[in-house]
Amino acid sequence: MDYKKYISEKIKLDGVTQEEVYATIALPPNSEMGDYALPCFKFAKILRKSPISIAEELKNAYQTDGVVSEVSAVNGYLNFKVNKSGLAEGVIGRILKEGDRYGSSDTGVGKTICIDYSSVNIAKPFHIGHLSTTVIGGALYKIYKFLGYNVVGINHLGDYGTQFGKLISAYKRWGVREEVEKGGIHAINDLYVRFNNEADEAMQEEARENFRLIENGDKEANALFDWFKSLTLNYVKSIYDKLNITFDSYAGERFYTDKMQPVIDELREKNLLKESEGAQIVDLEPYGMPPCLILRSDGASLYATRDLAAALYRKKTYDFYKCLYVVAYQQNLHFKQIFKVLELMGKDWAKDLVHVAYGMVSLEDGAMSTRKGKVVWLEDVISKCIEKAYAVIDEKNPELENKKQTAETVGLGAVIFSALYNNKIKDIVFSYDKVLSFEGETSVYVQYTCARANSVLLKSGNLTFDYGNYAPNAQESEVVKELAAFPDALLNAAEKYEPSYVARYAVNLAQKYNKFYIDCKILTAEGDAKAFRLALTKATLQTLKNALSVLGIGVPEKM
Numbered sequence: 001m002d003y004k005k006y007i008s009e010k011i012k013l014d015g016v017t018q019e020e021v022y023a024t025i026a027l028p029p030n031s032e033m034g035d036y037a038l039p040c041f042k043f044a045k046i047l048r049k050s051p052i053s054i055a056e057e058l059k060n061a062y063q064t065d066g067v068v069s070e071v072s073a074v075n076g077y078l079n080f081k082v083n084k085s086g087l088a089e090g091v092i093g094r095i096l097k098e099g100d101r102y103g104s105s106d107t108g109v110g111k112t113i114c115i116d117y118s119s120v121n122i123a124k125p126f127h128i129g130h131l132s133t134t135v136i137g138g139a140l141y142k143i144y145k146f147l148g149y150n151v152v153g154i155n156h157l158g159d160y161g162t163q164f165g166k167l168i169s170a171y172k173r174w175g176v177r178e179e180v181e182k183g184g185i186h187a188i189n190d191l192y193v194r195f196n197n198e199a200d201e202a203m204q205e206e207a208r209e210n211f212r213l214i215e216n217g218d219k220e221a222n223a224l225f226d227w228f229k230s231l232t233l234n235y236v237k238s239i240y241d242k243l244n245i246t247f248d249s250y251a252g253e254r255f256y257t258d259k260m261q262p263v264i265d266e267l268r269e270k271n272l273l274k275e276s277e278g279a280q281i282v283d284l285e286p287y288g289m290p291p292c293l294i295l296r297s298d299g300a301s302l303y304a305t306r307d308l309a310a311a312l313y314r315k316k317t318y319d320f321y322k323c324l325y326v327v328a329y330q331q332n333l334h335f336k337q338i339f340k341v342l343e344l345m346g347k348d349w350a351k352d353l354v355h356v357a358y359g360m361v362s363l364e365d366g367a368m369s370t371r372k373g374k375v376v377w378l379e380d381v382i383s384k385c386i387e388k389a390y391a392v393i394d395e396k397n398p399e400l401e402n403k404k405q406t407a408e409t410v411g412l413g414a415v416i417f418s419a420l421y422n423n424k425i426k427d428i429v430f431s432y433d434k435v436l437s438f439e440g441e442t443s444v445y446v447q448y449t450c451a452r453a454n455s456v457l458l459k460s461g462n463l464t465f466d467y468g469n470y471a472p473n474a475q476e477s478e479v480v481k482e483l484a485a486f487p488d489a490l491l492n493a494a495e496k497y498e499p500s501y502v503a504r505y506a507v508n509l510a511q512k513y514n515k516f517y518i519d520c521k522i523l524t525a526e527g528d529a530k531a532f533r534l535a536l537t538k539a540t541l542q543t544l545k546n547a548l549s550v551l552g553i554g555v556p557e558k559m
């Protein structure tokens, strides 16, 4: 049973919807006060009453029953105590029944969400700076799917621009086919870096000419371009596989080559295009922004032009409910401009475009720069994290079978979780020791809790989970309430585009379970208490697995 729903349905407030009441009910920080609480502060303005008197009036009107046994009003909060065995039975029963679907819902049915994420640049390094967009986008993808949405994952490839002209020049000068084939993206990157270091004006001109050749459909230039593209994609796909990341479309910037002219025509028709120093722009001064550049004075299109074409294409193709762009906050202005231009074009759906911005990741030694050649490849961070995870596991549990596979699950989880645990807009400093700590707020801690729960269940043998009318104690009730909060964590994450809600939820649940594990004996308990504790253990394991799974993180059986 949904206790929040049950409680909210009995609360009537003029001018406040039932949904809003429902959404406002939360778990109080101090469970002595109650199991659920309704903070009345935000209703004060609408009702023109103090939160204290609102809570007081609601308390007087509320009829307690077998489900909600006690209601109190304290400092503007309305607190509820619920029948613990009923709560436990409802939640645990539901989790054991729904299994890996627990937390899923049909809120999104009939709605399509496009997520533009990872969006790598062809022939450029896939570096630590791409971690966040990849795993935040990947987590949102899975969360929305779990909530019933139709999700379209789009990798808006950076495959357009003069750098490909440079690359062709560099390859023709210094490249050896077999070496590039073997070295893949690293070899391509070396060529590119060398070109940037050595090119004089004549070589730059040659590179521009090579780019024009690609544009004009020259066979040889396009064959080289396609080759560079496939080498890059094979490489990034091997990393996506490890991180559990998938895409439904790889339509990148080049895909929009023939879709920009209609946008330019429409802008002109709507009198939005202006000439400025030979270039074509949309003036955004009235909105406090610099102009959005549409065509350079030499007629070339820009990043923004392709993004406008892409937005129109996505609307037409997917008829999205929302289209998210998981891109670093450095591009805040770019997206504000694009969204504004679409709004000025009269696209009422411009309001459904969302820039999901996130902060920067750097390493402890300060490294991350993409200055010529000095790049921290994501691949290297992943390998190193797996290696270190192996060392940690080997030290803790040298007898463990499958150490290699476990280290892989743990190491990958740690890399993913590091970019999902904090509020996404924060800059983060990646530390191997921190992300691999068994004690911190880490995926390792959550995975370890799962292994612990799993071992309890294995040792217990035959499980019946028949615990009669067992009344849970305080620690047990804490776990039960946290278990019941999982669906909300997912809904909140989806609403705020913030997978960190789910990551934090997993750590909270693990902490509460561990407190219970330390305070209450499980295997040596008897009768209903033992059956209940085993059921609680099983429900916790399932919920932690579900939470990690939507983040793209696996759970080893043993650790």
Ligand code: ARG
Pocket: 116, 119, 120, 121, 156, 157, 158, 307, 310, 325, 327
């Ligand atoms: N490739 C771009 C970059 O690395 C990100 C593209 C984001 N998506 C978009 N539709 N602009 O900066």
